[in-house]
Amino acid sequence: MDSQPQEPATVTEPDRAPQSAAVPFQPPAARAAGPRARRAREEGTVELKKLNAFYGSNHAVKDLDLHFAADKVTAIIGPSGCGKSTMVRCINRMHEEIASARAEGEVLLDGLDLYDERIDIVAVRRAVGMVFQKPNPFPTMSVFDNVVAGLRLTGAARGEIDDRGREALVAAGLWDEVKERLRAPGVGLSGGQQQRLCIARALAVEPEVLLMDEPCSALDPVATLKIEELIGELKQRVTIVIVTHNMQQAARVADTTVFMLDGQLVEVGPTEKLFTTPDDDRTEQYVTGKFG
Amino acid sequence: MSANQHALLVDRGNLRRRNALNRLVSWSSTVAAVLAVAVLIVVVGSVLLRGLDALSWHFLTTPTALFGESGGGISNAIAGSAIIVAVGAAMAIPVGIGVAIYTTEFAPPRIANPVRFVLDVLNGVPTIITGIFVYGLIVVPQGHGSGFAGSVALAIVMLPIVARTSQEVLALVPGTLKEASAALGIAHWRTVVRVTIPTAMGGLVTGALLGVARVAGETAPLLLAAGIFEQGVKTDPSQPLASIPVFIFQQSEAPSPQAHTEAWAAALVLIAFVLLLNIVARAFYARSQRRMKG
Numbered sequence: 001m002d003s004q005p006q007e008p009a010t011v012t013e014p015d016r017a018p019q020s021a022a023v024p025f026q027p028p029a030a031r032a033a034g035p036r037a038r039r040a041r042e043e044g045t046v047e048l049k050k051l052n053a054f055y056g057s058n059h060a061v062k063d064l065d066l067h068f069a070a071d072k073v074t075a076i077i078g079p080s081g082c083g084k085s086t087m088v089r090c091i092n093r094m095h096e097e098i099a100s101a102r103a104e105g106e107v108l109l110d111g112l113d114l115y116d117e118r119i120d121i122v123a124v125r126r127a128v129g130m131v132f133q134k135p136n137p138f139p140t141m142s143v144f145d146n147v148v149a150g151l152r153l154t155g156a157a158r159g160e161i162d163d164r165g166r167e168a169l170v171a172a173g174l175w176d177e178v179k180e181r182l183r184a185p186g187v188g189l190s191g192g193q194q195q196r197l198c199i200a201r202a203l204a205v206e207p208e209v210l211l212m213d214e215p216c217s218a219l220d221p222v223a224t225l226k227i228e229e230l231i232g233e234l235k236q237r238v239t240i241v242i243v244t245h246n247m248q249q250a251a252r253v254a255d256t257t258v259f260m261l262d263g264q265l266v267e268v269g270p271t272e273k274l275f276t277t278p279d280d281d282r283t284e285q286y287v288t289g290k291f292g
Numbered sequence: 293m294s295a296n297q298h299a300l301l302v303d304r305g306n307l308r309r310r311n312a313l314n315r316l317v318s319w320s321s322t323v324a325a326v327l328a329v330a331v332l333i334v335v336v337g338s339v340l341l342r343g344l345d346a347l348s349w350h351f352l353t354t355p356t357a358l359f360g361e362s363g364g365g366i367s368n369a370i371a372g373s374a375i376i377v378a379v380g381a382a383m384a385i386p387v388g389i390g391v392a393i394y395t396t397e398f399a400p401p402r403i404a405n406p407v408r409f410v411l412d413v414l415n416g417v418p419t420i421i422t423g424i425f426v427y428g429l430i431v432v433p434q435g436h437g438s439g440f441a442g443s444v445a446l447a448i449v450m451l452p453i454v455a456r457t458s459q460e461v462l463a464l465v466p467g468t469l470k471e472a473s474a475a476l477g478i479a480h481w482r483t484v485v486r487v488t489i490p491t492a493m494g495g496l497v498t499g500a501l502l503g504v505a506r507v508a509g510e511t512a513p514l515l516l517a518a519g520i521f522e523q524g525v526k527t528d529p530s531q532p533l534a535s536i537p538v539f540i541f542q543q544s545e546a547p548s549p550q551a552h553t554e555a556w557a558a559a560l561v562l563i564a565f566v567l568l569l570n571i572v573a574r575a576f577y578a579r580s581q582r583r584m585k586g
Binding site for chain 1: 401466468469471472473474475476477478479480482483486487490491493583
């Protein structure tokens with residue numbers, strides 16, 4: 001993957017014009033001028049069109065149409081099993097890693113359909129990063145090796161790996177805590193630090209979008225607060241979609257909130273409106289704790 | 293709580309019987325465990341008692357004496373065993389781990405499950421059969437037995453052990469790690485090489501060591517495949533090679549008390565080696581377990 005300083009063609013095109021079949025997909029981040037050259041934040045817009053997801057015959061996500069704005073944090077709330085995790089896993093095509101799982105419809109990243117047959121699925125994950133429920137640093141790697149794992153194993157230029165790793169640790173608010181023990185095992189950190197290590201690891205490959213699937217569900221309140229503060233800072237840098245079962249967390253971190261039920265979109269709107277004057281009765285019942 | 297519920301706490305006539313049954317099951321399983329440990333202690337103990345006398349530096353560093361002479365040792369058998377087992381391990385370990393990686397990481401279940409079954413069947417094949425197979429495959433065309441033929445036989449015995457243990461440990465690598473790697477945009481094969489295998493490394497080493505320990509004492513295939521060896525320390529695997537198990541077999545068949553003592557001493561060397569390998573294997577396994585949890 002080279003790093004030509006050219007604009008991704010898809011951004012300048014108003015519509016999703018058909019591209020020549022010879023052009024393989026490259027994540028926009030890989031084409032940025034350099035690690036610190038922050039792009040304009042109009043990139044990183046995600047749009048779902050008629051998205052359906054299945055596990056075998058189980059229809060988990062139904063006809064979802066959604067728009068995730070580039071510089072906003074969007075929270076997905078809803079009861080267990082409503083399809084919110086499945087939906088975000090469709091955005092980086094991790095859904096289909098599960099045997100018998102499949103998805104239909106379109107997921108547009110800055111207008112480019114990630115489900116197009118010319119798309120390199122592995123490269124999609126460099127443009128759309130992910131943080132999971134439980135911190136999952138690589139147990140055989142040091143703190144620093146964890147952060148740059150994505151860079152090393154995807155063939156980033158050797159010379160820039162150190163800088164980008166450091167920069168990602170700073171961005172994840174972890175640098176001051178770990179700078180003395182970059183060579184120590186990553187799993188030796190506390191749970192909250194491990195999760196921020198995983199965020200740094202995801203940021204290091206410079207994704208356009210960061211998906212967070214209940215990132216605080218395994219953490220204590222103090223560590224949770226740190227991650228929430230971090231989310232507020234990171235939205236300048238990446239589009240954030242966060243799945244949470246914690247409504248207070250959605251209220252604290254999200255600009256926009258999406259409420260899902262039974263695989264369907266019930267309501268989407270500015271977080272404050274959704275929690276105070278929702279349009280849909282089911283939303284009101286859920287946010288007031290009548291079910292879920 | 294009502295009076296009725298308290299009534300349930302009182303003996304209803306079968307309490308003694310239930311307590312007795314409880315003791316019976318507990319005792320009989322304890323006896324089974326003691327028996328298993330006792331067998332090991334008796335075997336190691338008797339080998340130690342009878343073999344220790346003949347064991348000496350001279351015994352370890354001198355080749356086997358000519359038939360009818362006394363004062364020989366097992367240096368040729370140690371060298372032969374080391375070469376045969378090492379060459380066999382070099383064949384079986386890469387293939388075994390490769391099979392395990394294929395079945396756990398790449399093969400669809402409809403292929404992986406039959407492969408697992410085949411390995412289990414191979415593991416159950418009597419080693420004398422393996423010996424005959426190699427005899428027909430290599431020894432007959434070559435015209436004589438050889439260390440290499442012995443290695444092939446041991447590799448066949450070892451392969452399913454290494455493959456099955458490796459499968460178990462690779463399957464233990466948390467899916468969350470593979471998921472984390474995939475989500476970073478790392479290709480699947482790279483994830484396998486740089487994340488999955490390093491995480492499982494302790495367990496893979498364990499599987500390899502257990503395989504070596506298992507075949508180090510194999511006698512039947514070597515009797516058939518490794519050939520009738522000459523005097524002195526030989527190291528060319530294309531020629532017949534001595535080995536510790538075959539030495540034990542031959543000395544125990546010989547009509548002399550001195551030969552019997554030498555067989556016991558060689559058995560002691562073999563058991564010590566196998567015990568040591570098992571202990572090292574356990575250490576690697578423990579290390580691997582810690583990583584999996586992390």
